[in-house]
Amino acid sequence: VPLRRLRLLVPAALALATACGATDSLKDLVEGVAGLDAQPAYQLDAGAYPDAMMVSVDAGHPDAQSQDAGPTDANFPVASHPMLPRVPNNGGPILAQPRVVLVFFRDEPNRAVLEAHANWIVGSSWLNAVGTEYGVGTASILGSVATATNAPMSVTDADIQTLLTTGIMNHSIPRPSDGTFVDTLYMVYFPSHTTITANSGAMGTQAASCVIFDGYHSEVDNMMGTGTRFAYAVIAACPSSTPGLTDIEDEELTVSHELIEAATDPYPFTNPAWAFSASTDTPWATIGGEIGDLCAIPRQAYRSATFIAQRIWSNEAAFIDIVDPCVPPDPMKPYYQTGTIPDGVRLVQRGDTISFILEGWSTAQVQDWALSPLIAQGDMTPTFMLDRSTMNNGGRGTLQVTVPPGAAAGSFALIWLTSALTADDFRWWPIVVVAN
Numbered sequence: 001v002p003l004r005r006l007r008l009l010v011p012a013a014l015a016l017a018t019a020c021g022a023t024d025s026l027k028d029l030v031e032g033v034a035g036l037d038a039q040p041a042y043q044l045d046a047g048a049y050p051d052a053m054m055v056s057v058d059a060g061h062p063d064a065q066s067q068d069a070g071p072t073d074a075n076f077p078v079a080s081h082p083m084l085p086r087v088p089n090n091g092g093p094i095l096a097q098p099r100v101v102l103v104f105f106r107d108e109p110n111r112a113v114l115e116a117h118a119n120w121i122v123g124s125s126w127l128n129a130v131g132t133e134y135g136v137g138t139a140s141i142l143g144s145v146a147t148a149t150n151a152p153m154s155v156t157d158a159d160i161q162t163l164l165t166t167g168i169m170n171h172s173i174p175r176p177s178d179g180t181f182v183d184t185l186y187m188v189y190f191p192s193h194t195t196i197t198a199n200s201g202a203m204g205t206q207a208a209s210c211v212i213f214d215g216y217h218s219e220v221d222n223m224m225g226t227g228t229r230f231a232y233a234v235i236a237a238c239p240s241s242t243p244g245l246t247d248i249e250d251e252e253l254t255v256s257h258e259l260i261e262a263a264t265d266p267y268p269f270t271n272p273a274w275a276f277s278a279s280t281d282t283p284w285a286t287i288g289g290e291i292g293d294l295c296a297i298p299r300q301a302y303r304s305a306t307f308i309a310q311r312i313w314s315n316e317a318a319f320i321d322i323v324d325p326c327v328p329p330d331p332m333k334p335y336y337q338t339g340t341i342p343d344g345v346r347l348v349q350r351g352d353t354i355s356f357i358l359e360g361w362s363t364a365q366v367q368d369w370a371l372s373p374l375i376a377q378g379d380m381t382p383t384f385m386l387d388r389s390t391m392n393n394g395g396r397g398t399l400q401v402t403v404p405p406g407a408a409a410g411s412f413a414l415i416w417l418t419s420a421l422t423a424d425d426f427r428w429w430p431i432v433v434v435a436n
């Protein structure tokens, strides 16, 4: 599902873009649910719902003791609430001590600052904070090269694989001296004049950089027929894509996102590691397939003295449950969210209404946030009844979702319950309703 590996650009108004990226996994999800047709129809009483659709959780969660306590008031009474998801481990290898090769083009205008950022990030406390629980330790820069030619106006993912394999074979791009590609990551930086296209599969179209994504990571799994496999990441420079960030800062965010996702899931197609796989029955996969994606909308930036990196989903923090699941936590911004009971994927008879109990929580005092359901994707349009328009820590409410009588059996709606402090500061809680 290639697009799930892309870091998606999704202002709220462009939610469809994410919906496209999520299509493959969502279809799997909905088809899986449709297979439950023999089950009794779900009733409206929330207490009657089975928990069969709960997120599959990695069994061994490390001790919570080492986790940073997170922002602000340790005595703040965080209200009870539904569990946040945890990203499963599919068992594939990771890059335990990433060896990163930087590949620039001759006309890259920002090579010096991007190299400085890369040199910072490989030994940073940020990498330590986000990588340790997934088995990723300190990284290193194996080399930095620039091509002999300027960057093309347009390039495909296949072109990038060819560029890398050709460069590695003719030694213009470094490879590890031990002869293996274990832990190796090639990071290819494109300047802003290049449009990168990657096959989105699910949408039947090509996805373009700075429109649908601003970076992705992937793998070459049989270099020139030699059986050699290596991981690579592609970084686009997307001017003016994040409010409040400079273009370089935005590119640094992309680098950090792809670095940790490539390290924790380097071979997403042949041997996935930390990711919601197609078989994971959770609507959270529509928010993000990998640990960077779950903290990428909106983009959550961590600043060191000079550089910037993205906050990253922590299964440990999600397990602790009363701290921000995106780490390192932002001392200035409490986490807030509204969860639903039940969650997951729900079958509803056509014409019927399903009620979700809403529970709001925050990790410190915040002002009321606005609550609204957003139809992110689907082939039927339910109607909503929300008994409150704002929420706060300890707030309770009800969201009723009515499936139109004329909806086709098996049609569905992906709903993101949106909790928003401002237009740029919001969270989504995903639920899927399937017409039965």
Ligand SMILES: [Zn+2]
Residues within 6 Å of the ligand: 004, 005, 006, 007, 008, 257, 261, 290, 292, 293
């Ligand atoms: Zn990502």
